[in-house]
Amino acid sequence: MTDTLIPRPRETSPGDGPGLTLTPRTRVHADPASAGVLAWLRRELGAATGLPLERGGEAGAEIRLSVDPGAGLAPEGYRLVVDVRGASVIGHDTAGVFYGAQTLRQLLPPDAYRDAPLPGAAWVLPAVSITDAPRFGWRGAMLDIARHFQPKREILRFVDLLAAHKLNVLHLHLSDDQGWRVQIRRYPRLTEMASWRTESQVGAVRPPVFDGRPHGGFLTQDDVREIVSYAAERHVTVVPEIDVPGHSQAAIHAYPELGEAGRIPVGTQWGIFEEVLAVTDEVLDFYRNVIDELLELFPSPYFHVGGDECPKTQWKGSASAQQRIREEGLADEHELQSWFIGQLDRHLAARGRRMIGWDEILEGWLWAGEEDTRTPEGERKGLSPGATVLSWRGEEGGVAAARAGHDVIMAPTATSYLDYRQSEAEDEPVKVGTLLRLEDVYLSDPVPEGLSEREAAHVLGAQVNTWTEHIDTPRRLDYMVFPRLSAFAEKVWSTGPRDYAEFEPRLRAHLRRLDAAGVEYRPLEGPRPWQTRPGVVGRD
Incomplete structure (x- = not known):
C-alpha cells in the first residue's frame, strides 16, 4: 500500500515481517499530547472496521501515538x-x-474511509518505515459560500x-455581491435581508438568463463555532x-x-459591478465592528479583507470620496x-x-521598509x-x-x-476560465522563479480557490474540486x-479511497453523463 500514498512521503522504506493485522484484540495508546488524535483515529477506524480499538497501556498497545x-x-x-x-507514530x-495517523489510515484498504464496516474485510498494515514533513506551512483551500451557499x-x-x-x-x-453568509449580532439585517437573493444567473451567457428561484442561507455564530x-x-x-470595498452589494442592500448609491438589490448576476x-468614518466603524465580532469566532491569526476587483467609478463622482482623498x-x-x-x-x-488581502491591496502604495511614504500629518502610509x-x-x-518584505500565499x-x-471537451460542464487540467495543477510550482532565497522565504505556501457561481450543489463541488485537490495536496x-507519469497510478489507487468516502469526483477520463450540464453556457 505504500505505493498508493498521497501526498508522497519524504522517505519510505519497507519493513520486515508481515505487518500488523487489526483485530478485536488490538489495543491503542496515546500520550497526553496525542489524546485528541487518538480519539479521532478510534472514531474513524472504529466506524469503518467495526473494531473496538480499546485503549491499553503503552507497553501492550499495538498502535501507539506520541x-x-x-x-x-x-x-x-x-x-x-x-x-x-x-504501529508507532511519533x-x-x-x-x-495527526498527519502520521492519516498516513496510517491510507496504509489500510480503501474501505477504511467508509462509515460502516463491510463483511469479510481484512485490516492489515504493511511493515514499513516512513519519515515525513510538509514542504510549506500554508496548504490551503478557499471555499466560496457567498455565491452558492x-x-x-x-x-x-x-x-x-x-x-x-494533509x-x-x-x-x-463569507460575503460578496450575491450574499452575506455569517450572522453578525450587531447588524441583524445582514442575515435577515442580505443572506438571500431573488434568483441566480445560470451559466455565463450574455444577456444573462436566470433560474427564477430564490437562493440563500447563512451560518449562525454557533455554526461557526462548531466548524x-x-x-x-x-x-x-x-x-x-469579508470582501471590501468592492463585492459588497449584499451588505449595501x-x-x-x-x-x-442608496439601496440596491442583492446581486443576482456574476461579475464585477460598479457598486x-x-x-466614510461610519462605514469604517461598521466593518471594524463586524471584524471584532468575527474575531471572537475565528481564532485564526489571519483575517482576510478581500480588496479585489474594486471599480473606482463611483468614488470619482463621490463628494465624500474626493474629500477623503x-x-x-x-x-x-x-x-x-x-x-x-x-x-x-x-x-x-x-x-x-x-491581515490578508488579494493582490490588489498592493495597488496605490505598499509599506516597504525605508521606501514607505507618509501622509501630510506624518502617519505612515501603506500596509x-x-x-x-x-x-x-x-x-x-x-x-x-x-x-517588499511581505509574506505571500500563491494562488x-x-x-x-x-x-x-x-478539459475542452464539449461535455465538460459550464466551461469557464482557462483550461486547468489535473496535470497542470500537479506540475506547477508555488515559488515563482527569480526570487532570492530571502524573498522566497516569504512564500508561506499556496492554496487553491473554488468560486461557486456555477457550483450550486455539493455534487458539483465534488466534481470541480476532486481529484485536482489531491494533486495540489502533493x-x-x-x-x-514531480513526475505526473509516476503520480497518476498512485492517484488512481487513491480514487478508491474517494469512492469509499462518497466523493463524486471527476473521473480521469471525463465526466459521467449525469455530471454534464447540457445547454448551460460558460465563458472564456
Whole structure:
C-alpha cells in the first residue's frame, strides 16, 4: 500500500515481517499530547472496521501515538513505523502525529474511509518505515459560500477531505455581491435581508438568463463555532474573508448608508459591478465592528479583507470620496482603496491579528521598509509589516510583495482556480476560465522563479480557490474540486521533483479511497453523463 500514498512521503522504506493485522484484540495508546488524535483515529477506524480499538497501556498497545519534539523531525513532521511490535507514530508536534495517523489510515484498504464496516474485510498494515514533513506551512483551500451557499454539514465534510489530504487551511469566503453568509449580532439585517437573493444567473451567457428561484442561507455564530472547533481537531485553521470595498452589494442592500448609491438589490448576476462601499468614518466603524465580532469566532491569526476587483467609478463622482482623498493627501482613487484597506489592517494589527488581502491591496502604495511614504500629518502610509498578500492575478503580485518584505500565499488563476474548466471537451460542464487540467495543477510550482532565497522565504505556501457561481450543489463541488485537490495536496506537501507519469497510478489507487468516502469526483477520463450540464453556457 505504500505505493498508493498521497501526498508522497519524504522517505519510505519497507519493513520486515508481515505487518500488523487489526483485530478485536488490538489495543491503542496515546500520550497526553496525542489524546485528541487518538480519539479521532478510534472514531474513524472504529466506524469503518467495526473494531473496538480499546485503549491499553503503552507497553501492550499495538498502535501507539506520541509527541517528541526531540525526535529530529521538522514541524508538522512524523515518523511512522510498522513492525513486529505494532504501529508507532511519533510526531514533532500534535499536528505531526495527526498527519502520521492519516498516513496510517491510507496504509489500510480503501474501505477504511467508509462509515460502516463491510463483511469479510481484512485490516492489515504493511511493515514499513516512513519519515515525513510538509514542504510549506500554508496548504490551503478557499471555499466560496457567498455565491452558492454550502450548509454546515457540507463544510464539515469539506474539512474532513482537506485533512485527509494533509491540508491545513480552510479559507471561507463569507460575503460578496450575491450574499452575506455569517450572522453578525450587531447588524441583524445582514442575515435577515442580505443572506438571500431573488434568483441566480445560470451559466455565463450574455444577456444573462436566470433560474427564477430564490437562493440563500447563512451560518449562525454557533455554526461557526462548531466548524472552527471541528476543523481545529483536524489541524485545519479556518480563515474568514469579508470582501471590501468592492463585492459588497449584499451588505449595501441591508444597510444602504454603506454605499454610494442608496439601496440596491442583492446581486443576482456574476461579475464585477460598479457598486462599492463609501469611505466614510461610519462605514469604517461598521466593518471594524463586524471584524471584532468575527474575531471572537475565528481564532485564526489571519483575517482576510478581500480588496479585489474594486471599480473606482463611483468614488470619482463621490463628494465624500474626493474629500477623503484631499484630507489624507492621497494621489487618486487607487491610493484611496489602499488607504481604506490600511485602516482595517491597522485595526487587525492592534488586536494581534494579521491581515490578508488579494493582490490588489498592493495597488496605490505598499509599506516597504525605508521606501514607505507618509501622509501630510506624518502617519505612515501603506500596509503593516504583518500584512500578507494572496497572489491570484498571476505571480506578479506575489513577487512584488515578497520583494517588499511581505509574506505571500500563491494562488494564481492559471494553476489554482478549481472552478476553471478541466478539459475542452464539449461535455465538460459550464466551461469557464482557462483550461486547468489535473496535470497542470500537479506540475506547477508555488515559488515563482527569480526570487532570492530571502524573498522566497516569504512564500508561506499556496492554496487553491473554488468560486461557486456555477457550483450550486455539493455534487458539483465534488466534481470541480476532486481529484485536482489531491494533486495540489502533493504539490504543497511533498518535496523533490514531480513526475505526473509516476503520480497518476498512485492517484488512481487513491480514487478508491474517494469512492469509499462518497466523493463524486471527476473521473480521469471525463465526466459521467449525469455530471454534464447540457445547454448551460460558460465563458472564456
